[in-house]
Every structure is written in C-alpha cells, then in structure tokens.
Amino acid sequence: MEGVSGGLLAHEVSSAGGLGLIAGSYGDYEWLAHEWANAAGERVGIGFISWALSRQPATLRRALDELDPVAVMLSFGDPAPFAGAVLSSGAILMIQVQTIADTQRALDVGADVIVAQGTEAGGHGTTNRATMPLIPAIVDLVAERNKNTPVVASGGIADGRGIAAALALGADGVLMGTRFWATAEALVPAQGWSAMLAATGEETVRTHVEDFARGRDWPHQYTSRVLRNRFVDHWQDASFDASADLQILRHDYEKALVNHDYDVVPISSSQSAGLIRRVEPAADLVTTVISEAEATLTRLYRGVCSER
C-alpha cells in the first residue's frame, strides 16, 4: 500500500502470524531501505508495481541483494522481466492479477503465489471482475494447469466473514489492504483515519484523477478506487485538453497533500470501507480477523452437521 505500509506496519502484521508487505510501489529505493529498517529484522516482504519497476530495475536488484525480503509481490504489468531475479534470490514470488490472461502469464513465469484481485479493491486495479466470480475462476484455472500454486483472494475483504467467504470460494488465503489503513502503525495522518471511519463503502469510485494530479502515467486499464470527495467529483469527467486545467488540478492537489486535506486528496479505498469502525493496532486486527474467520467457519460447519 503505497505510502501507507511501512516497516512498522509490516512488522506488526508478520509478528501476529500474517505476512506484512512494505510498499516498494514505484521503486524509490531510499524510502524502501528506510522503512526496511523499521521492520527490525521481522520476516516481511515487499510489493512493487511492475510497469514502474521497469523504469527502475536497479531497485529490485538492490532490494534482493541488500534487504533480502522473504517475498516480493509484483502487480500491474508484465512480471516476466523480474520473475527470474526474484525466484533465484529465494524470495517467494507473489503476482497480483485481475484476469485469466494475467493468471496464465503469472503461472508461466513461475509465480509461487497468485493474488487474485477483484474490482472492489482499494487502490489500483481494473473494472474486470468482482472477487466473488473471479476467485473460483482462477482457482479452477490453476487446477486445470495441474499446479499447486496457492491462490490468495484480494478485494473487498475486511473481516473474518470475508476471509471465510474467500476460503469457501477456493482461495488459500487473503490479502487485505484497506482495512489496514485504519491501524495505528499505518503511515496515515489522523485526518485520513477520520475520513475512512466516516465512509460507508458506498462512495467509492474508480478514477484516473489522482494519477493525473500527481503525474503518474499509469497504463489506461488501471484505475484507482478511491473515496469520492469534492476534488474527484469536480475532475472525474474532465478531459484535460487544456493544459491550464492540469495546472490547476496539480496545484490544488499538491497544496492539499501538505495540509492532509481529504476533501481534495483522494483516499484509496475498497468498497469494504463501511466495515471499518475503529483504528486499532495491526497485530490485534490480524488476531481478531483470524478468530472471526474461525468462528464463522465453525458456525457454518455446525449448521451443516445439525441438518444431517
């Protein structure tokens, strides 16, 4: 989670039994190395954005050589140029996918774990499919290819019920992003927490607006799911033909970033936002959702047995 998941958050997730990922995102090695130190030797991984990494390939090399992550997740773009280096380093290669074609590619390049991302997910993704139909389709594809590659579900999962549902669909685990925005260790200012806690989950939209505002030239198929705000509503349908418009957009955005003004800065958020009711320590959150999932699965199992 770009700018949100630093070393401390990843440390707490891993120490509670999950796998924390530090946001290597666009490949800023200095930021990554700084956050790596905050993980204090805990078993954590790093996530990178593949199309951006292709402009900074040295970042991956340095991360593998100097930081030695337990896992590397590649998302958004062709993983092929990087897969070999990750695999030969001994790190677990996780590839986040949105489509069947992406999944075929991920299996071809030797992914150890497929992370299947539905369109409900916060942050970047596609409008392709929701998690509910996507997961079984990908689980079936992996089975058809006679692979044992675990499938991890992502997108719209924010509590133990979501985890239980993902397991019922055939997933082997889940990846949660948005829910960790509201944790004590996330690199989020208090205003950002308040905005997330106030959200119902009905106000998210997929958009290019923030990418235009910060000059990130994402491939067109990837939009970012964010909480709608005044800024997004104003610019969502703009064509940016006039460069003056782009200048206003960027000026307003940069000013708001400094002031943590979330009427302007879009918050990357899942449709699960309304399920987040408090800010809590990340380790407690991991423990809570695991016991919620166990309780849900036990309840369902007992229900099935009592009807026999």
Ligand SMILES: Cc1cc2nc3c(=O)[nH]c(=O)nc-3n(C[C@H](O)[C@H](O)[C@H](O)COP(=O)(O)O)c2cc1C
């Ligand atoms: C604030 C935020 C930032 C994100 N940044 C990244 C990123 O830098 N790289 C990436 O692969 N995915 C990123 N994602 C998407 C996550 O990898 C994941 O697909 C998503 O959070 C899962 O859905 P959920 O938000 O419903 O839990 C981000 C998500 C959020 C909420």
